Amino acid sequence: xxxxxxxxxxxLAEKYTQKYIAQKTxxxxxxxxxxxxxxxxxxxxxxVALKNAFGIDVNEFLFSDYGVxxxxxxxxxxxxxxxxxxxxxxxxxEVHSNLKNxxxxxxxxxxxxxxxxxxxxxxxxxxxxxxxxKLLEKCNHVSSTEELLEAYKDQGYPYVGKISTNDQSIFLExxxxxxxxxxxxxxxxxxxxxxxxxxxxxxxxxxxxxxHNPCIQFMIISKKLLDVPDGELYESLKFDKYEVxxxxxxxxxxxxxxxLYVEKNDLASDLTEAQxxxxxxxxxxxxxxxxxxxxxxxFAKVSNREDDRVYRLIREGLDV
Numbered sequence: 001x002x003x004x005x006x007x008x009x010x011x012l013a014e015k016y017t018q019k020y021i022a023q024k025t026x027x028x029x030x031x032x033x034x035x036x037x038x039x040x041x042x043x044x045x046x047x048v049a050l051k052n053a054f055g056i057d058v059n060e061f062l063f064s065d066y067g068v069x070x071x072x073x074x075x076x077x078x079x080x081x082x083x084x085x086x087x088x089x090x091x092x093x094e095v096h097s098n099l100k101n102x103x104x105x106x107x108x109x110x111x112x113x114x115x116x117x118x119x120x121x122x123x124x125x126x127x128x129x130x131x132x133x134k135l136l137e138k139c140n141h142v143s144s145t146e147e148l149l150e151a152y153k154d155q156g157y158p159y160v161g162k163i164s165t166n167d168q169s170i171f172l173e174x175x176x177x178x179x180x181x182x183x184x185x186x187x188x189x190x191x192x193x194x195x196x197x198x199x200x201x202x203x204x205x206x207x208x209x210x211x212h213n214p215c216i217q218f219m220i221i222s223k224k225l226l227d228v229p230d231g232e233l234y235e236s237l238k239f240d241k242y243e244v245x246x247x248x249x250x251x252x253x254x255x256x257x258x259x260l261y262v263e264k265n266d267l268a269s270d271l272t273e274a275q276x277x278x279x280x281x282x283x284x285x286x287x288x289x290x291x292x293x294x295x296x297x298x299f300a301k302v303s304n305r306e307d308d309r310v311y312r313l314i315r316e317g318l319d320v
Contacts, residue, residue, distance in 0.1 A: 008066040010036050012054065025049035052118045055164070074110070074119040074163055077170070077196045080139040081108040082132055083123070084226070084233050085219040088207040103230050103237075105132035108172075108221060109152070110163060113145050121163055122148075123174055124155040133225060137320040165189055172201075181206055185219065188307060198222035200302045200310050218302065220310055224317025236310055249287040256283050 013021055013036060022029040027046055034040040042050075047058050060066050083106035106125040113120055126132045135155065142148045152158040157178040164171045172185040183205030190199075198221045207215040218237045220226070226233065260268050260276045271279070 003062060004064060004066065005042060005062050006036055006038050008061050009042075011066070021050075021053075024053035048118075074165070076193060077110050077163060077165075078112070078119070079110060079195075079223055080136055081110075081198055081221045081223050082106070082136050082225060083108055083125075083219055083221050084237065085203065086217050086234075086237055087127070088205070088215045088217060102234060103129075105129050107132055107135045107139060109139055109148060111145060111148060119163055121159075121161045121172055121174065122152055123159040123161075124152055125159070129230075133320070136225070140320055159183075167191075170196075185221075187221065188302060197224070198310075198314050200307055202302050220313075222310075222314045222317055224314055225320055226313045227316065227318045228313060232313075236313070246287075246291070249291065253280075253283055253287065256280065 009021075009032070013032065016024075018029050018032045018036070021027075022032050025032075025046060026049055031040070031046070035042050035046070047061075050056055050061070051058050056066065085104055085106070087102055087104045104125060104127055106123055108121060108123040110119065110121050112118065124132075124135060126135075135151065138151045139148055142151060157176055159174040159176045159181075161172060161174040164173075166189070168189055170187040170189045172187075173182070174185065175182040183203060185201045185203050187199045187201045190196075201219040201221055202216070203219045204214065204216050206212050218239065220233065220236065257280065259265060260271070260279065268276075
């Protein structure tokens with residue numbers, strides 16, 4: 001397979017200049033020139049720096065005719081966020097204790113680290129809302145990356161990862177090596193250059209209960225504390241509210257009831273009371289199962305409806 005690295009780096013330099021590439025990657029301009037002229041091969045460190053600075057796909061940049069696009073900047077996403085999501089211990093989200101222990105909380109930080117200013121993520125999760133609030137407040141008042149990492153160090157083993165974007169979406173990959181756990185968070189990427197405040201995420205992760213199985217759910221991410229009861233957050237995180245038209249089902253049940261208990265006919269007179277009840281029960285169960293099957297959620301999308309509802313909560317939230 002022919003290497004396309006030098007040609008692609010040359011196109012990048014024609015757009016941004018060798019000096020600019022050197023500044024963004026932390027390498028010398030002479031090194032960049034040597035890579036373009038094939039005087040030396042690029043190091044892995046340079047490829048990683050190039051990826052972080054310009055959002056390139058390393059594999060495509062090495063072996064494909066790469067179309068040089070606009071420089072990717074994650075500056076508007078930098079900051080600390082609180083996360084709200086369902087406790088996923090129970091099987092298929094079944095809840096038997098009202099809202100108790102249903103919600104979990106977390107803190108997510110997106111920040112730059114190292115000489116190259118690589119944008120990375122770090123997160124901690126809690127079952128207690130007050131612990132998440134305290135960590136968010138602490139992270140918002142640190143003055144350096146070292147202090148931020150120290151704040152997370154007190155929480156045990158944090159999740160670490162990276163961020164990437166396209167025109168439509170924000171992707172957050174989170175891993176916890178010690179717990180052998182990881183998740184993938186996807187949010188809408190609104191067409192704006194202003195500071196990102198948060199939104200509704202679709203999350204794919206591993207359930208934490210007795211069986212550690214794949215799990216999907218919604219998550220709210222916000223730079224502000226949402227000053228609302230857990231019950232309102234609980235409702236905001238549900239996939240959707242379904243609406244059922246039961247007119248035909250009710251008519252069928254009423255018709256059966258009339259034939260069994262109102263009208264005088266051979267069917268009613270030949271059946272015992274227990275048999276009538278069994279027929280009615282069977283009819284109701286049939287319609288109920290039909291309704292549930294027709295409205296069961298096979299997948300859910302983060303729609304404008306969910307976004308608008310949560311953005312309103314974020315705008316009215318509390319700064320910490």
